[in-house]
Amino acid sequence: MQGFSLRVVLADDHPAMIAGIHHGLSSVGTFQLTGTAANSTELFGLLDTDCCDVLVSDYSMPGNEHGDGIALFSLIRRRYPAVKLVVFTMLDNPAVLGALQNLGISCVVSKADAVSYLIPAIHAAATGGTYYSPTVQKTVRMRDLNGRNGNAPQPLSKRELEVLRLYAGGLTINEIAERLNRSKKTISTQKVRAMQKLGIERDVDLLRYAMEHGIVAASSQQGAAADEGQQD
Numbered sequence: 001m002q003g004f005s006l007r008v009v010l011a012d013d014h015p016a017m018i019a020g021i022h023h024g025l026s027s028v029g030t031f032q033l034t035g036t037a038a039n040s041t042e043l044f045g046l047l048d049t050d051c052c053d054v055l056v057s058d059y060s061m062p063g064n065e066h067g068d069g070i071a072l073f074s075l076i077r078r079r080y081p082a083v084k085l086v087v088f089t090m091l092d093n094p095a096v097l098g099a100l101q102n103l104g105i106s107c108v109v110s111k112a113d114a115v116s117y118l119i120p121a122i123h124a125a126a127t128g129g130t131y132y133s134p135t136v137q138k139t140v141r142m143r144d145l146n147g148r149n150g151n152a153p154q155p156l157s158k159r160e161l162e163v164l165r166l167y168a169g170g171l172t173i174n175e176i177a178e179r180l181n182r183s184k185k186t187i188s189t190q191k192v193r194a195m196q197k198l199g200i201e202r203d204v205d206l207l208r209y210a211m212e213h214g215i216v217a218a219s220s221q222q223g224a225a226a227d228e229g230q231q232d
Contacts, residue, residue, distance in 0.1 A: 006030055006126050009046050011037040011057040012088070017111075021056065021088070024115035031122065039064030040072050047080050054122050059089035059096065062169065067179055070099050070162045077103060084125040088118060093215060094139060099158040110135035160194040161215070163187055168210035 008031050012018050018036050025031050034051040037043035041064045046052065055076070061068040066075055073085060086107045087100060100108060107125040109117045110133050117133040124131035132140055156164065166176045177187045200206050209215075 004030055005032045006122065007032050007034045007051055007053045008122060009033075009035045009037065009043070009052040009055050011040075011043045011055065011061065013038050013058065013061040017058070021115055021118065025118065025122075028119055040066035040068060044079075047076070047083060052080075052083050054084045054086060054125050056086045056088055056118060056122065059087055059091050069165060070103065070158045071180060073100070073103055073105060074158075084128075086118065086121045086125045086131075091215065094142070095156055095161050095215060097136065097139060098155055099161050102158055106130040107132075108136045109133040156194050156197055157190075160190045160197070163190045164194045164206070164210060165215050167191060168207050168215060 008025065010018055010021050010033065012021070015038070018038075022033060022036070025033060035046040037046055039061050043055075043057070044066060047055070057073075059069055061072070066072055073087070076083060076085065084107075085105050086109065087105060088109045088111060089096075090111045097108065100106075107121045107130065109121050109131075112135045113133040121131040121133070123129075162180065163176055166179065167173070171179070173184055173187050173191070176182075177184045180187070195201065195206055198206075198209060200209060
């Protein structure tokens with residue numbers, strides 16, 4: 001009789017990160033690593049084979065068929081409701097965490113923490129529990145404290161957050177509309193509402209906000225900020 005085993009799939013667009021996670025989890029007897037994916041197209045190909053109990057996925061995997069971030073996780077939850085999710089990401093700011101919680105995703109590990117924190121996160125996800133690595137826990141505590149003190153900004157909806165992330169990552173309104181299958185007018189309205197909630201009037205300040213709060217990776221934003229600065 002075989003022992004208990006969780007089938008785990010890893011998704012990240014950086015091969016070195018995949019290798020590091022694979023190495024960190026390969027010695028855990030309760031895990032069976034059944035596949036890896038570098039983008040959402042590869043990921044859905046794996047999930048279609050019913051080879052996964054728990055998916056460990058990066059938040060940002062741009063340039064693929066099904067998108068990334070909140071849009072990707074929403075689609076996964078609808079199409080593969082039995083698959084449990086652990087998000088492994090550098091984007092551990094309050095807005096992102098709130099959007100993940102709204103989707104029912106409560107196991108998040110920061111890439112700033114050791115890969116070993118994925119082990120309890122995977123077990124927690126499999127049993128419907130909650131797990132945050134130390135860096136994420138700190139963000140959650142600060143968000144809750146700000147909320148109690150009345151200092152928390154008006155929260156962005158998950159759609160506003162996704163539009164902000166994609167825009168700050170360098171996509172145009174038209175490109176975001178195409179990627180998210182929404183109208184240009186809808187995307188523009190969601191961007192304006194996000195800026196109003198944040199008290200931001202200029203696009204260049206929106207880009208700086210996204211960088212300072214980890215909504216997009218700094219490397220992807222520097223080019224967008226430079227382009228925006230030239231337009232001011």
